Amino acid sequence: MKLLCFFLLFSAATLAQNPPGAQIITFSRNDTAHCRVIVASGKPMLETSYGGISVAVSMPENKGNGEFSVYVSIYQVGDGTAHVVPKDFSAVFSDPAHTRFPFFDKGAEAKSYPPAQGPTPGMSAETNQMDTSIMRGGPARSPAAGLSPSETLKGDNVPGNTGQAPPAAVPAAIPVFLEHAKVKQGSKAAGLVYFRKPRGSKVEVHPTDMLDEIDIPVNGITFRF
Secondary structure, three states: OHHHHHHHHOOOOOOOOOOOOOOEEEOOOOOOOOEEEEEEOOEEEEEEEEOOEEEEEEOOEEOOOOEEEEEEEEEEOOOOEEEEOHHHOEEEEOOOOOOEEEEEOHHHHHHOOOOOOOOOOOEOOOOOOEOHHHOOOOOOOOHHHOOOOOOOOOHHHOOOOOOOOOOOOOOOOEOOEOOOEEEEOOOEEEEEEEEEOOOOOOOOOOOOOOEEEEEEEEOOEEEEO
């Protein structure tokens, strides 16, 4: 499983052989001109830069119900505009048939749910930084987010016997899903992307199964991880 090897072993990969003329850029640690491993919020991400666009993905998380989630960041480094269309994203499962899992609009599904009671893991909508507790490796906090929900006020911030009201509760972080966007130079689009097994597919997804590939097409170029 290529993604698992990249993230857990950081082994060197050979540059994939793409069809002649195909606009597919495949991540390879040997391709140091375009590819590198970065760390965001303490978690490794694979990043490929090409044609003025940088795309980074985290290790997928198996949700245990035929779905996988992955955190994706897309930067427009050069001139022009990056057209981000998540519905065009897809992933290849690790079964012998290499079943392709299409994009699943988890954001639309989440909007149909009643408001959650209590903290929800995800990404801070205010800071646009990921709460990496949704990924493997345990809880984490965003430095720019101020006090995390698990922290308490200390020192001068503790209300004394002055009659002032207790501090307001820190709003719970909510998941931020990557949406259709036009990203101009110097800006980015980032968020969670979900893939779900095709409707009617009989492929079995076990808790330890992982994706083999993730395709992120942007402006006619497919960034493959």
